[in-house]
Amino acid sequence: MSDDFLIGKDGDVSTITINRPNEGNRVSDEMAIELTGILTDVSRDSRLIVFRGAGDNFCLGRAVMGSRGPLPEAYDAREKNDLVFNLYGAFRDAPVPVIGVIQGRATGLGCALAASCDITIAEHSSEFQAPEMSHNIMPTMLMSSLIDRMTMKGLLYLIYSTKAISAEQAMAFGIVSEVAPTDFLDVVLVELLVKLKAMPVPALKAVKEYAQNAMNLDAQGAANYARNLHATLNTSSKLRG
Template sequence: MTTLPPPARPDLSLKTLRVHQRGAVLSIELSGPEPGNVVTDAMLDDLRAVLDHQGPDVRVVVLSGAGDDFCLGGDRAEFVLTDPAAQRQRVSGIKARRVYEALTGNPAVTIAQVHGRAVGAGLGLAIACDLRVGSQDASFRLPELALGLPTAWAGILPRLINEVGTARARELVLTGRAVDAQEALSLSLLHKVVPAEKIDAATTAWANPIVRRPLAALRVTKTLLNSYSAATMLADASVLEAELMAAVVAETHRGGTRP
């Protein structure tokens, strides 16, 4: 079993996020040093630190991205093929799953604000949230197969199937085509589409009534929603995704087709 380093303390400087809390609303903005807020190990560590240590008074968590795009997916510079055992990818995959579980199982209501592109892991972070609002320029894409990789990141596939349906998920994964905001709305990748300048107001319109809900009732309702959703998935193979991804990388390293 792979051993992970302990999560960073939240009082340490965050390298890839901007975080602030106003009342019962915790806002997390992806703000990595590279363009597009790519998901690095450092970002996974920061997200885990913030989510694991959020205060008990938090009732809404808002996830957004700085710059022109929400998130352009995993950092290819970190996705090296020089380790025959793909140990680094295995560790990153386990970290990603823990972050994903911290979002999907969060006791607070999670809201994704999506603008620009949400690619690969970026799409995964968005659909891990309970509610999703997108600007009119938002788009989604899963390019993993074109890169020679399975769509196996943190639990994205069962969540995608559960949110949009098996047939639609199959098409998005196998073709890797981009989905614009209006189609994303029709597929339930988004719950609402608004002009870019109104995305904060749309989030506030959701958050304001939620923060007034009785805390115990809110958390029990979140637990029930997650439980009933999980009950529709007879077997969740996402627990094996880190191993599956590492196996593909290792095979590629041994002489398969490089992405």
């Protein structure tokens, strides 16, 4: 593993930290690939994953890639873009809850990663921004990570305005779950972790599984899915023990 990420372990709770504070925790293509693998590996023996960035800012987006040069063929461009889509997918596909902890700015890819977490706690002074349109970059890659997290009006405002929004606005729009008072971010995180550590792992996994899949079903399908999970989990010795 490179020095770009730190992995911490407290029992069965894992913490992944982007460790490039001097570069605003900007994520390169190589880092995106590495982080995808880390999420997959860590989720195998964790009940919870905490995801955060070192330093003053959570993540200022993708690393500067220099001169664009000639446009690649569409097939090659798709392969290159897939590394970002795969990263978004790793957050969603992790079988355990991923908790994002946000301080400072979450810009572009950083905003997407914050939203991709299952629960996102943001410090009151944090800001979220999607500046792609102001740089003549199509924002649909970013939007794909937000489409089922945000209200449509909130999403379109974030994308079209390109303005930074506050943590309170981000919570109203659906990016953030809870806003922590300034300097109390870790206090709020620990309070949440204490509650989640007391819950059986099968229940933690089942809730995420249902949340990820039921939204794509019609009402009857969602009810049938819930009925199945309810019967399976409530009769499990792991849940009762």
